[in-house]
Amino acid sequence: MELLNHINKLRKKNNLTQAQLAEAIGVSRKTINTIENRIFVPSTVLALRLAIELKAPVEKIFELSERKKS
Amino acid sequence: MTIESLQIIRRAVFLAIGLICVFYGVVYLFIGLTNALNPFLPGIVGVVGTIVLFAASFVSGRNITQVVFDELSRAEWSRALKFGYWLAVAMYPIFGVALWQGLVAHNQVFAVMGTFTGGVPLLYFCWLDFRG
Secondary structure, rough: OOOEEEHHHHHHHHHOOHHHHHHOOOOOOHHHHHOOOOOOOOOOOHHHHHHHHHOOOOHHEEEEEEOOOO | OOOOHHHHOOOOOOHHHHHHHHHHHHHHHHOOOOOOOOOHHHHHHHHHHHHHHHHHHHHHHHHHHHHHHHHHHHHHHHHHHHHHHHHHHHHHHHHHHHHOOHHHHOOOHHHHHHHHHHHHHHHHHHHHHOOO
């Protein structure tokens, strides 16, 4: 299972920069960047805060996908 | 004080304490305690660094401090501590054998293991922080 996210798409849809989104939810810009690039998996609390700011339910922001077997 | 300036202060403090601790350990291991090397140096730097970081966080206020020490930062600190823990565990057999073989003295082992255990997690955190 792989955790995918659509933060980048939703952030742009809401006309937010990484810095603006970070400021809105009280984290550093690096945190948003690492979440977007799937380096860091946020906690439930942070995921819910992201959902509020991005005006989308959590399951629309994050999704599990089957890892493709090579 | 801005988020960026508090981040820079944290990096500088961690880097300074980490480098001095590791430098102290390396010098003590290979040269021994010289007059230039104050035995309280790592402790003094650690206390001064803590005061600087606390003061900077206090001046910055709660909101900025919470952003700088956010979830990612705490996760990176956890990783750094895990690394430091395993390094500390690994040093026991390494220096145990070195002691048994008479390659190092007890005081050298004490100085190196103590300062490395304290300094390496700080340096590892800086590396994680710089890496972005």
